[in-house]
Amino acid sequence: MTDVLAVANQKGGVAKTTTVHSLGVASAELGRRTLVVDLDPQACLTFSLGFDPEGLEQSLHDVFVRRAGVAEVALPVPGVEGLDVLPATIDLAGSEVHLLTRTGREHVLARALEPVLDRYDLILIDCPPSLGVLTINGLTAARSVLIPLQCEALSHRGVGQLLETIEDVRAFANSELTVRGVIATMYDDRTKHSRHIFEEVHARYGIPVLQPPVRKSIRFAEAPARGKSILQHAPQSPGAEAYRALAAVLMDPSPTAGPVTPTAGPVTPTAVAPAAAGVTRPPVASVPAQPGVVAGTAG
Numbered sequence: 001m002t003d004v005l006a007v008a009n010q011k012g013g014v015a016k017t018t019t020v021h022s023l024g025v026a027s028a029e030l031g032r033r034t035l036v037v038d039l040d041p042q043a044c045l046t047f048s049l050g051f052d053p054e055g056l057e058q059s060l061h062d063v064f065v066r067r068a069g070v071a072e073v074a075l076p077v078p079g080v081e082g083l084d085v086l087p088a089t090i091d092l093a094g095s096e097v098h099l100l101t102r103t104g105r106e107h108v109l110a111r112a113l114e115p116v117l118d119r120y121d122l123i124l125i126d127c128p129p130s131l132g133v134l135t136i137n138g139l140t141a142a143r144s145v146l147i148p149l150q151c152e153a154l155s156h157r158g159v160g161q162l163l164e165t166i167e168d169v170r171a172f173a174n175s176e177l178t179v180r181g182v183i184a185t186m187y188d189d190r191t192k193h194s195r196h197i198f199e200e201v202h203a204r205y206g207i208p209v210l211q212p213p214v215r216k217s218i219r220f221a222e223a224p225a226r227g228k229s230i231l232q233h234a235p236q237s238p239g240a241e242a243y244r245a246l247a248a249v250l251m252d253p254s255p256t257a258g259p260v261t262p263t264a265g266p267v268t269p270t271a272v273a274p275a276a277a278g279v280t281r282p283p284v285a286s287v288p289a290q291p292g293v294v295a296g297t298a299g
Contacts, residue, residue: 002117005124005180005250006142010165011158012129014150015185017044018220018230020126022240025229026247028082032121035074038088039109039138040128041095046087049077050227053089061091063112065098070116079232084120092134099133106133106173110141122250131165139166140173144180149201151187151194151213159201183246184213210249214242 007020017040024036038045038060043053053059062068063086070086077083099105113123127138139145145166147159163179170177182201188194202209215238223233231240 002120003122003144003250004113004142005122005144005146006127006138007124007146007148008127008135008138008162009147009149009158010129010131010135010162011150014148015214015220016129016148017048017126018224019146019148019183019185019214019243020045020124021048021224021229022231022243023247023250024077024083024124025080025231026244027122027124027250028080029231029244030247030251031082032251033082033119034122034124035084035086035116035120036077037086037109037113037123037125037138039092039125039134040088041090041093041134042128043088043090043092044224045126046085046089048224048227048229049085049087050079051075051085051087053087056087056089059087059089059091061089061095064092064095064108070112071119074116079228096133099137106136106140106169109137110174113141131161135165136169136173139169139177142174142177144178146180146210147182147207148185149182149197150185151197159205159207163205179207180250181208181210183210186216187213188216189213210246212242212245214239214246 007016007023009016020036024034027034036045036049043059046053046056046059058068058073060073063070063073074084074086077085099108102108109125117123125138125142127135147162149159159182166177166179184198187198198209198213201207217230217234217237217239219230219234219237219239223230226233229243230237231243234240
């Protein structure tokens with residue numbers, strides 16, 4: 001069965017696009033036929049993969065307005081065998097208005113993907129930084145959700161809102177939707193603040209925290225300008241190794257969370273959920289190596 005993952009967080013700048021791009025390349029390296037879907041009108045994923053959004057003849061917008069099917073619009077990513085992209089352009093902003101007039105608008109992406117599910121082992125959906133109709137489409141099409149989380153207070157605050165939206169989607173559009181886990185991005189274990197936020201998210205919401213965290217690195221900023229992922233730009237860097245490890249973890253679909261209700265009041269040790277298989281509890285001062293997981297280092 002094709003694994004469909006939505007990568008979502010309504011806060012911008014938490015590395016959603018970087019996560020989709022890097023996991024897409026890492027999964028293709030592992031031999032998984034992978035499709036990445038750019039659901040953001042800013043088309044940053046499309047650009048990062050080496051395409052000029054302004055020069056594309058077709059995009060996801062054409063799928064939404066029924067001018068083309070996914071198989072016609074999807075493009076192979078240069079230099080990465082087994083990886084395709086369903087690209088975006090600024091026209092996708094107009095798709096939101098169009099979708100609001102459609103009956104069953106939450107299911108448009110899911111239905112569009114159905115004819116190509118047998119072509120791929122993994123589909124990664126890059127949701128826009130909002131909780132609008134495009135993100136709802138991404139969540140409705142997915143089997144589970146990955147939440148990239150920058151370990152800072154403002155990013156942490158948005159998790160509760162996202163979980164409420166996920167519960168709404170479960171109730172009205174996709175009852176099978178689960179939370180696959182949190183990926184800590186731009187993580188700096190040298191600061192108490194990062195470690196505190198990392199620990200609190202796991203404790204308060206009971207969401208699996210996937211290991212290893214992805215540490216800050218200038219390599220992530222350099223790669224998109226070259227139309228490459230960090231795995232291609234700096235293949236031996238800690239960031240590249242972290243995403244390879246995460247892609248390997250995602251090949252095992254077992255550690256998922258069902259309905260998540262935020263815990264009221266202060267966090268206490270009793271609020272921490274038991275660790276699931278393949279998922280470790282957050283680090284206090286450093287991240288120990290996990291079986292089959294490569295832990296990165298700063299740099």
